[in-house]
Amino acid sequence: MFALTLADTAPTYFFLRRFMPTAIVTDAINTRRGLKWGVPAMLLAVPYALAAISCRAQIEAGGPGWLNLLVILCLWNNLKLLLIGPISLLKLMAVCVREAVARCRMTRALPADDVEHFDEPTLVSRHG
Structure with missing residues (x-):
């Protein structure tokens, strides 16, 4: 029963993971290059909060009940x-x-391995 449920939900999960905007943003942030963009990405929460407030206002004004799903999704x-x-x-x-x-381990390992330091000239100059 579990395998059947997993087989049914896996394609939906992978579709949503690949094409939904917040999943794309979180995947991009969770890379080494993207970690610095986590705090600015928090600003993207503002439009979702405004959309949830707007949908909730429409529901209270007599709008359709399915907007509750959008409120939950936005939140x-x-x-x-x-x-x-x-x-x-x-x-x-x-x-x-x-x-x-x-980096610290690398600098400690270099002198221990009898490797010359990088700042010492090891090559003969071509100009003289």
Whole structure:
């Protein structure tokens, strides 16, 4: 039963993951190059909040009930975009620490391996 449900929902999941705007944005932010864009991406939550407020106002004015689905969708996307900022900052700090540790280990390993320093001239000049 579980395999049947998974087989039915997997294509929908992958379609939504590939073509929905907030999924594209969060996937782009979760790369090493995109981590710095997490906080500015939080500003994209504002249009989703305004859309949810607008749909809710139309429902209260006698609009169709299916707009409730749009309200839920807008609020979910709003929440995703609000949370991606702090999460990306934490990931960016972890990556920066990991890169600093790797650089430190690299500089310690160079003299230990009897490798010449990069700032020492090792090649004969072509001009003289």
